[in-house]
Amino acid sequence: MQTIALVGNPNSGKTTLFNVLTGSNQHVGNWPGVTVEKKEGSFKHKGAVYNVVDLPGTYSLGAYSEDELVARDFIVKGKPDVVINVVDATNIERNLYLTTQLLEMGANVIVALNMMDEAELKKIKISTEALSEALGVPVISTIAARKKGIGELIESTVEVISQKPKQIVFTYGNEIDNEILNLRDLLKEESLPYPTGWMALKLLESDPEMMSIVDGMNTVKEHLHTLKSNNVDYELDIVDKRYAYVNGITKRCVEKPAEEIVTTTDKIDKVLTSRLFGLPIFGLIMYLVFQLTFVIGSDFLGGYVETAIEYFGVVVEGLLVSLGSPDWLVSFVIEGFIGGVGAVLVFVPLIMVLYFFLAILEDTGYMARAAYIMDGVMRAVGLHGKTFISMIVGFGCNVPGIMATRTLENKKDRMIAILINPFMSCGARLPIYLVFIAAFFPNNGGLVLFLIYALGIAMALLMAKIFSKTLFKGESSHFIMELPPYRLPSPSSVVRDMWEKVWDFIKRAGTVIFAVVALLWVLSVLPVGVEPYSQESILGRIGTFIAPLFAPAGFGTWQASVSLFAGIAAKEAVVAVLGMVYAGVSEGSELVAAIQGSFTTLSAVSFLVMTLLYTPCAAVIATVKKETNSYKWAAFMVIYPFVLAWVLAVIVYQIGSLMGF
Known part of the structure; x- marks a missing residue:
């Protein structure tokens, strides 16, 4: 099988092209030895199968970030049969700098000159024939978002694979x-x-x-x-020579209007990224996202999954009883598995809707503006706007959020970004928020969810400021980031992005959460002879031992204590365990009623603060160990969020109590 590598600058349309080429025949993993995400897929052409590797987006092939190292090592050591260099036609000078580095490496290159429609809107004329002659490699015009030029690109790529790389000689003086x-x-x-x-x-x-x-x-x-x-x-001289080479080519091959065209993107950005309106609009957009999440995910879709799980539980229980299954097996399946895992799965509609809207914001190009808008705030705490990108990624899952800090060249920025990322509310925490919101704030769900996310961001910024003044002193690096043009979101891209995250959530519910629930179910029914799910069980005794720690925060019950303990394995387990320990509750309405009977509004708020901020899940801790190559920082990530969360939860509860809430 021949291998094709896709290389390009961020926002050049590389991933869109990858999705068009591979369709659903793709999978995601990690590069051997590192945690940088690896995307691979395949396509068939005239009976032959071609493997496509989507390399990390990068502006150059230096060795200043692991993304750059991964990309260049795969090209030099992995020896792909051909490298498709995706070039943004609207920013051709900057993009061709990467092209020169690929040619220096002796790679077998073909250039996909992408987003030609946007170049036309800016009245930029590019002669692909002249550009191909100047570079010495094929240049194909494409509009990946509209699937234009893809057939010609595939034909040229297959043709280039059969040829030896052209030896292009550069002179640096x-x-x-x-x-x-x-x-x-x-x-x-x-x-x-x-x-x-x-x-x-x-x-x-x-x-x-x-x-x-x-x-x-x-x-x-x-x-x-x-x-x-x-x-x-010679370092700067070599860079200058590359840019001189690129400038010489663009002068011969590219024609731009005398006056820069003001595009629709430029007009929109005057409002959305302005100093006066940028932050308030960002806050308003996120608030609307959370409101719509509740209206659609809860009010419109919410009951279907709950009804399905309830029906499934009745059918399974009837089947087990008819087969003469022992009571312990019926208890495990109905109260343990369906009660625990089902309590998590009832929130899939809300999670699906939230990820759908976040995918739309990402696909339109607005999330890049969010990082730009936040630059001033980030600089105030000693970082820069690019750090906010990894924080946004953390809204999906903190593991890729921490991995996304690899794009930060400054070690100080990267370490702080790693340590604050777990304060971003990942999808795994959503079921916890949603069940407590349903119990105590059903009429203000969107607002409460927005405030929880906002508190996470605020705490992240506060800790970033503290870390930049104590553990990681020094100057932050410069913020250089490209803002892609606004685009209509691609339905297939939005649905794919949403489904990847939702499916990951469902898989975790069926694997990690099931394993946690199974273990805790055993502990909840032992020793033999005690009332299952009672305080006398092993699980109840463990919870009773831990409970005094949380009493000052208002939720010193053994059930709440063991659920938080289970949440260190996986945050979804908090709701799963609550569903199990409250006598095998599997329906959302029953779990809500059980929580209403065990918490007050004030202790519920305190519990939400605790779950937002306390020790991240085991996968995040393991990722911190890999990224920092230090058990010390992994241990730090276990301890400091827990202490911070406990202190704030106690403050919330104690002050609330004094005020009569």
Whole structure:
């Protein structure tokens, strides 16, 4: 099977092209040894199957972030048969900088000149024939969002695969070219993971990875040391030469209007990203999203899943009884499995609706504006707007949110972003919020959910400020980010993004949550002879032992205590365990009634604060260990959110009690 790699700048339409090429034949995993997301898919053409690898979006192929390392290592070491370089036709100068680096590496390149429709709106004219001749590689015009040019791109790609990569010779001036030759000669005798010519070039750019590779090569180190001692630094000269090469090409191949065209995107951004209106509009949009989530997900769709689970429980119980199943098995299936997992699944409609609206905001290009809008706020706490992107990703799941911090080049920014990301309310916490909102705030669900998310963001910013002044002092890096044009959301893209997150939630309910519930069910019915789900059971005794810790926060019951304990395995387990310990409740209405009888409005608010902020799930802790390569920071992530959550929950409850709530 031949392999095609997709490479391009962020927001160039690379992922859209990947989805068009592969359709539903795609899967997501991690690159070997790292947690950067790996997307692979395949398509058939004339009976042959082609494997497509979507590499992380990157502006260059340096070694300053793991995304860059993953992309370039796959191209050089993975040796794909062809590299499709997706280039944004509206920002061709910046995009072609990456193209020059691909050509330097000797990759078999074909350029997909994407978003040609948007270039036409800006009255940008590009001669693909002249561009192809100048670069020495095929250039195909595409509009991936409309599936235009895809057939021609596939035909050209298949044709390029059968050819050897063209040897395109770059010149960086006599002095630099001679130094490349000198280093190539010194590297010839060594066993190297990369081509010597390309390594020589990267060494002159002071590439961190290349410098570490030659650390034990004395002759190479001495030569580089001599250059440094003579105050010779070629890094900026090489960058300048690349841009000069790109500028020369664009002058010959690209024609732009004398005056820049003011697009619809520009007009909208004058309002949505303005200093005066940007933040209030962002808040209003998110508030509307939460309100619509409740109106559609709860009022309109909410009852169907609950009715289905209730009916399923009745059918299964009848079947088990008719088969003469022992009481313990009936109890486990009905009260443990259906009562626990079912209590989580009843909230699938709300989660589906929320992810649907967030996917629309992402697909239109608005979420990139959210990061830009938040730049001023982020700088006030010692970070920059790009950090907010990883926080937004954390709304889906904190694991990819933490992984998204890899795009941050500054170590200080990255460490702070990792430590505050768990305060972003992931989808797993939603069932907890929703069941308590249904119990105590049914008429103000959207507002309460909005306030919970806002509190999470506020606490993240507060801790970021504290960390930037204490644990991670130093300057934050510059914020450079491209704002993509506004686009009509693609129905297929929105549905795919929504379904991926919902399906992940359902899988966790059927695996992790089931495992947790099964273990806790056993503890809730032992020792033999005690009343199941009672305080005398092993589970009840564990909860009773923990409960005094939470008494000052107003929810010092053994049921609440064991549910929070289970939530460290997976946050969905909090609701699953509450559903189980309240005598196998599986229907949402019954669980709501049970919670109303065990909490007051004030203790419910305190409990929500606790679940928002306390120790993240085991998967997040493991990811922190991988990303920081430190057990110390993983342990820190276990302890500090718990302490912070407990303190705030106690403050909320105690002050509320003093005020008579």
